[in-house]
Amino acid sequence: MAPKTVIKPEPHGDLQFDRGYATSSESTSEFTPTPVYPHLPVSSGETVLEDITMSGVNATDTDYAHGASSGGHVRHAISHTSDSTTTGTLQEPLAADEAMHALSQDSHLLIKKIQKLSTLGIDNTLSSLPKFVVVGDQSAGKSSIIEATCDIKLPRGPGTCTRCPFRITVTSSGSVNDDWTCIVSLQQKYSYVPGSRTSRYDNWSANQDIQLFQFGRIISDKSKLEDVLRRAQLAILNPGIDSQVFASPQFSIKGKESNQVEFSPNFITLEIRGFDLPELSFFDLPGVINVHKDANSQHLVEFVKELTREYLSDEKALILLAVAAEQDINNSTTFSLVMQCNALARCMGVLTKPDLLSNQQFETVREMLACEQFEIGGGWHLTKQLSQKELDSTVVITNKDARHREKSFFSQHPWSTELAKYQSRFGIINLQKTLSKELTEHIRRELPQISRRVQDRLEKVQKKLSEFAEKPQHASYRVMDEISTICQAVTRLIDGEDQSGQFSLEYRGLLKAARANFAAAAPQVVFVTPGYTKPSISIEEDDEDDEPIQTPKSRKGNAGQQMRTPQASIVTPTRPRKVPQSSKSTFKPSQTIFRLNEVNEALDQGSNSMLPGAINPKIRDAFIKKSVQGWNEITCHLMEGIETLMLSMLNSVIEQVLSSYSKTMLFTLMNKHVQKLAETLIADQKEKVAHLVKCEQHRPITYADIGPERELKREELRKKRLFERVNEYCETMEAKGAIKVPKFAERKSKMEEIGARIPPDEYTLALHALEIVPVYYNRAAASLIDTIAKLLEFGLRNALKTTMAETLRQELRVMDEDYCIQLLAEHPEREAERSRLLAEKDKLEIALDELKSLQKS
Structure with a gap:
């Protein structure tokens, strides 16, 4: 122990210990003999205070008021007495009933009620409740005090120090026949979030609600508690793993070598109940450390200190400080933290390991008992626990045996002679009595203020609630009515039964526009002879029956190009928010252009026949497949238009039906779920339409009799080619200066006559090969647009009508009245x-x- 040092506690708030025990005559000169703490046991003498038991809520604030007077020093009752005279005696272990049951039944209720209040999660109102907090440096004997006080075994051994707070509640069952039981629970006030800086603890985020759940089963065998507590602490230190994993008997503790965190602000609760137990409730904090064995983990030193500061700074917390008697208290980190937090007046000290004192250290302890050194509000107690050798012994030493040994120790010199006047503060049983009384009195003093805080907050909450509009009645029915109204409106629009009929008109317009796009994308043959250049002669074209021939130069972007490929023509579809009018649509489908020389080359390259004029069927199929490659963009454009129209219609219906709920969750979620359903159905139809197009592009197939159509198309192609050749012939002759050249108007009527004078056409076979292409194209396009219309009718329009109501009832949870109330809230x-x-x-x-x-x- 250090040389004589006098440290006097400054009162913090109105909570402090007021000691009524006697001190030696040598320590009386600087104190005023004012009795302020009548309920603690005292020594005999001239100003001995009567040992008064608790007197209910009346013995509260006035008793403690004296402790804050006269400059703020804790006041003492001074007794002039010899060292050999005392009325306070060391409690007999066999008389433990008096200590264990010193409190009445209502004291038990006080502790239990406070514990229940702490689990309600009303920290804003009751941020602090009466409690005892046990603190101390690591290896100060804190765990031994708790074990002896509660008659339990805490985890011991290397690496098993306390790494999270423990909240321990001890209750007497009142009957010798009642079994000893302990319920272990985990209380999570914080969530482990690496990198978080939202709370006072780095990497931990405060939960809005405190989570409390039982860990394992109720324990009725004391010998099993130590193992359960080891497992519970592992669960606290591994927040990312389900706690029940550690509670399982199949889990091996030995196999768990590392934890996700080394310390945690969450705590373990123990609710211990049994005969011969005191009425106690306190928090046991991890021992304060100054240095960590791992150089990379020094931040944990500050973590434990910050955890201790949090509890020490709680003005409603009484502090039980454990200090090894042989330790220089000037070097006690925890004692320093107590002073930093202005908690000396709320602090009671316990000196451990008194058997290790030297003569000089003994003198320091005597002065501490006499309040001449390291003065604290609750004074100092001494306990003698089992030595490490006794703990490691194979012989089982019960708590009762340990108390006998403790009694024997304090019955010897100098404890029973020089320090006999302090024997009421020696031993675990006397400490139990003091802790029980102090906590109970502390709770009683705080009850009026706690009640006022709760009542005041309740009135404020009720006032705020009165400002809210009355909750809608039968919210579920109202939501179902709105769903029904929307579904009926959608059905009328789809079926064309609405007054305007605008939706049906636009829907049919999209399908008709698609049909027109298929027609516009029909394959086109360039009948101009490859290599022919028209002379620069003005030709009057006034024949209304003439069909203008579109040359490659007359189509923008097609000059000099080979036959169009689908990769070169597909347009990425987009979906505008408003439905474009088909008459104003700028969409232009791509066409496949067939040039006669290219067709001839393809026929020559693909021919596998030795006979002249033979056409390979595969080449014809290739021409047909080439002509339908542009159908992807046509169908994509159609489906994008359908999607835009449907979503716009649904949004319009919801806006009209729910116009009075536009500021509610009902409006937002109704729109969300309806749109989601429609988008899902449309996406399904898009896939099916795309599949149909792929089928057409895979291979041309038809079982229809297209012979007559082929004959008509063959003759049509022959005449168009012949007319082009006649024009070329006449233009050439005219350019050479021929006089009797038929004018353009005469050429059509004399086409066959003039054509007989022209050499045979080298592209006749190409025309024969192409005759089936437009015939098949027209048949397939008409069939495809009809099939798409049927798909959309059943898979989209009908599906939307039949599934929307049930989907909305499920998504909007119409059977949950509270949820529907939220939906209807403005x-x-x-x-x-x-x-x-x-x-x-x-x-x-x-x-x-x-x-x-x-x-x-």
């Missing part, structure tokens, strides 16, 4: 605020009922 944020206030109101009413039940008891 402002979702305010409704969420109302829900939070209602939940808080329920908790506050529970808390108030609990507090009122205490006042009646």
